[in-house]
Amino acid sequence: MTKLRIQKRLFVLLAVGPAFAGYMLFTLYPNLMSAYYSLLDWNGISSARFIGLSNFKRMFGDEYMWAALRHSLIYAVTVPLLILVISLFLAYLLTNRGYRESAFYKVLFFFPNVLPMVVIALIWAFIYDGNFGLLNSVLKGLTFDYDGYYWLGDEKIAFWALIPPQVWGGVGFYLIIFMNAMIAIPKSLYESAILDGATHFQRLTVITLPLMNGIIRVCLLFMVLGIFKTIDIVLILTNGGPAGSTDVIGLYMFNLSFGKGVAGGGMHTYGYASAIGMFLFVILVGAKLLIDKLIPNKQVEF
Template identity: 35%
Template sequence: MNYIGFNNFRDMFADPIIYKAMVNDYFLIFWKVFGILIAALFFAVALTRFGMRGTGFYRAVFFFPNVLSIVVIAVLWRFIYNPSYGFLNGILSFILGRPVDIPWLGDSTYSIWALLPPAIWAGIGFYMLLLIAAIKSIPASLYESAEIDGARQWKQFTHITLPLIWEQVKVSVVLIVITSLNGSFAIVSVMTEGGPDNATQVLGYYLYQMGFKQYHMGYASAIGVLILVLSLVTTFVLQRLMKKEVIEIS
């Protein structure tokens, strides 16, 4: 063995695929945070504040994807996206009245966007339950006082619910970011393998390719260090950006 010092890191920062993978990772992170939080907040508020019947059933339905393996979810969505007999093209063909055979996973225009629905769908249930638990800890007297003062549902949400569950929202954002930087590997591996032409390449899958397909273990280790540093820096920045005074209920 020959000592090469920081050559793996030098090669990594000269590798254009690394930058492409980083862009894709943060693209997925941004839309996953946005999509999962909006959906989880909506369902959490709907199931706690709107007095819906059968809330237990709806919780089970929304949490169901979390019970499934991410591999199962990815395989399911590959069938949905299949250009020949997939459900999505079938629905579009019915609506448009003409055959549609869009290669959702085989065209770089659509492939990175096609990863978002399964990733968001798989994450909604867990964060919905987390936010439901936080909303249920808010005293009902606060909402009753707001209703007496004439505050409608939106005002109650922005002035009572959201400020009092902000810590849980912040934790949710951090968890989504960390799991995305480290966990996008599985869904990319099953659905696209980083293609076409690295359009869906992410750091986790590139690490796997370098280490276990091309056997460049040192280079793969350098990518692993980069993922760790990005996770720490991104988490620190988010903690600073989302820092707010904690509101305590006496």
């Protein structure tokens, strides 16, 4: 083996080795252990007992798990679509309308992403507060009397009330991504379309969106995956209540492993939570394949 080849292999080892070791230690190993734990009857502390696929059999009869999964699926459809539409619309306006205040608007919309999710949750907890909340005050000014009404205390409203905080916290980040993507599109394409008499909507649908296909696909994938992993804002605002109406699959798994246990019973079942995690992994793979089907990865050159 020549000295040059040895140097190349050493360079690759030093460059890739730490990242690969981190992936093995913090990603692959925990996932493999979760798959193993899903076959155990274990509370995370005492001795484990191998029970095979019993956790999975129990999971399919767990009405609380299915309710939490249904809530997560609804959020995974509504929240990413709202973020996508709003951020694309705002990015197109700020990029193509030539507002002098565009730089200020970028900072303004991105501001929520600077805040920790805990702070965002506390801000919206104040907005929804029944006695001193901003929302009730605004509605009262519009002659709608909701004084003393707790938005997060109503089973029919609390679930939908969690959507605005998630959308508000995510629009700014994707707005910046979409603006940078739109700026990279050659202006000559728009100038040719204008000469052909294309309207703003036609330019958006025929030029902008097709050329941003790959970026939209990746962003949508991250949004959907992020929604399934979101538990902090739900934990702070409602903790899954009232009566489980806002419980999501991530929070349900957390409570099974470390929190209030099964339906508030105080029994921790780490093995059962791992089985739900494996089932969620299958769902996320299916969501990824569905996004690939709906938004194919097309290579565009310009």
